[in-house]
Each structure stands twice: as structure tokens, then as C-alpha cells.
Amino acid sequence: MLRGRVPGGGGTAYIGAIMVPFRKMHGLGNDFVVVDARAAALPVTPARAAAIADRHFGIGCDQFIVLEPPPPGADVFMRIRNPDGSEAEACGNATRCIASLVADERGADRVVVRTIAGALPVERLPGGLWRADMGPARLGWQEVPLARAVDTLHVPLALGPVADPAACSMGNPHATFFVDDLDAIPLSEIGPRLEHDPIFPERANIGFAQILAPDRMRLVIWERGAGLTLACGSGACAGIVNAVRRGLTGRRATVTMPGGDLIMEWRESDGHVLMTGPVATAFSGTLDLGAYAS
Numbered sequence: 001m002l003r004g005r006v007p008g009g010g011g012t013a014y015i016g017a018i019m020v021p022f023r024k025m026h027g028l029g030n031d032f033v034v035v036d037a038r039a040a041a042l043p044v045t046p047a048r049a050a051a052i053a054d055r056h057f058g059i060g061c062d063q064f065i066v067l068e069p070p071p072p073g074a075d076v077f078m079r080i081r082n083p084d085g086s087e088a089e090a091c092g093n094a095t096r097c098i099a100s101l102v103a104d105e106r107g108a109d110r111v112v113v114r115t116i117a118g119a120l121p122v123e124r125l126p127g128g129l130w131r132a133d134m135g136p137a138r139l140g141w142q143e144v145p146l147a148r149a150v151d152t153l154h155v156p157l158a159l160g161p162v163a164d165p166a167a168c169s170m171g172n173p174h175a176t177f178f179v180d181d182l183d184a185i186p187l188s189e190i191g192p193r194l195e196h197d198p199i200f201p202e203r204a205n206i207g208f209a210q211i212l213a214p215d216r217m218r219l220v221i222w223e224r225g226a227g228l229t230l231a232c233g234s235g236a237c238a239g240i241v242n243a244v245r246r247g248l249t250g251r252r253a254t255v256t257m258p259g260g261d262l263i264m265e266w267r268e269s270d271g272h273v274l275m276t277g278p279v280a281t282a283f284s285g286t287l288d289l290g291a292y293a294s
């Protein structure tokens, strides 16, 4: 008998086949299992999403993405779950991937992807690139959110070799630490502790940025609910916004993450953050939802 397992947990009884086509996509190695619930709802519970996202007992991914019918003004609704089952408000790399999928279906060059945080217009560019308008950066402490009224440009937080991050929201919460030498930071050790620091009531994605030039930075993100990833689009948005606020870069910069580069701009006219980068499909298949914990 087939058995589904939750990460770190025991097996669960097979409840019968629920066969669903899926696509495995990624943006710079930030990878997604994508299922389509636009025509009919799918029983994707937080536990089931977590089990499928598990890299040993499931397919494995950084985020589990469910496409849902679009609300007015959008072409698709994108629901985002982290590997711990939590729901995220934004995912920059998945926004480009899902936009490309829907645009290709329609033969369009522009689509609007809606998440629980808002509507994000995305356009096709030459060279297989996609540019997403990730909306305005939100800079108020209640918007991040932080636990108390502090200056989001200098959050009173320090751990080991890092201190004094800047915080903002791209729909989801981010803090960026600026460091001299990214290679000297014990990311896996301090990442989870910072993610769960009480200053972040909804936890936070933690960025570690090393400025290389006024138009270039290296960035690694410890993602909320996911851990270290090869790239984080919303983290790159937060990185450029916080670097500009600190006077460390100009409004346009290349952000180099372990999985590759994103071209970022924090537009002066309206405060929106523009993110340009590639998309990819790794493989497609059929998933038996019934084999996973419900």
C-alpha cells in the first residue's frame, strides 16, 4: 500500500487516489510545485502542502503554489505555501513563473497575478526575461509588521556577527542585514533565530546583503518557513529598498543570489519595486494528493 508521510512524522493511511497534474518551476533555483485549481478546487491543506514540499518524502520545493480563479482585474490568483505549511503573502520568483505560464496559455505579453497581498502586473521582455511590478515597499513598523514602534531603518536587533537591520514589507515581512563579508556569516545558525525573533510577530524573511558597488550587491535570504533558498524575489526587492534607504546603492542594481541575478529598480515616481529575471520549468508530472497527509 502506498503511504504518505509528513516531514519528520509517521506514515498516514492511503486515502485513495486524487490524481492532479503538476508542474515543477523555478526562478533562479527558487523552486515551486504548481497545481491548477482554477477549474475545480483541490484539497490542498497546509499539512498536505508541507508533505509534498518535503525534499525526502515528497516532491520537494521551496514553495507550493496553487492557481485559483482570478478575482476581477487579475488573470490568475496565486496562493503560496511555505514548506512548513504557512501561507505567504508574496513570492517574487513565483510571480514571474506563474505570469509566464498564464501569459503563454493566452498568447499574451502582460498579465496580472493576484496574491493575498495585492495585484502584480508582469510583462514579458526579450531574452526570456519577465519584469514584475512588485508594488510599493511598505516602510511603517506596523506594516512590516514589527512588535513595537521602532524606526524600520534601524531595527534594534543583533545576533552574533550581524546587527542593525533595516526592515520593510513587500506584502511579506523582510529584514535586511548589511554585512562586510557574506561568506563569514553563519547563515544556517543565525537565520532561524532571527526569523523567530519576537520583534517580528509574524516572523520574517531575513536577508544578508554585501554591497559590491553602487549598482551591485550579493544577497542570501533565510526565508520564513523555508530556510536558505537559492534566490528570493521579494527578498531582493527588500534588499534594494533597504540599501537605497541606507544610502548604500542607487535605485537600480543587480542583486546576485546563489542561484543567479535579478535586475532590481525601486522606482522613484511611485515607490513601486520592479524585479526582472528569468523563469524555468524543470519538469511536469502527475501527483497523487491522496498519498499525502491531509
Ligand SMILES: N[C@@H](CCC[C@H](N)C(=O)O)C(=O)O
Binding pocket: 030, 062, 063, 080, 082, 087, 088, 089, 090, 091, 092, 093, 094, 172, 173, 205, 223, 224, 225, 226, 229, 231, 232, 233, 234, 235
Ligand atoms: N521565495 C519567495 C518568497 C516566499 C515566501 C516567504 N518565504 C515568506 O514566507 O514570506 C520570493 O521569491 O519572494
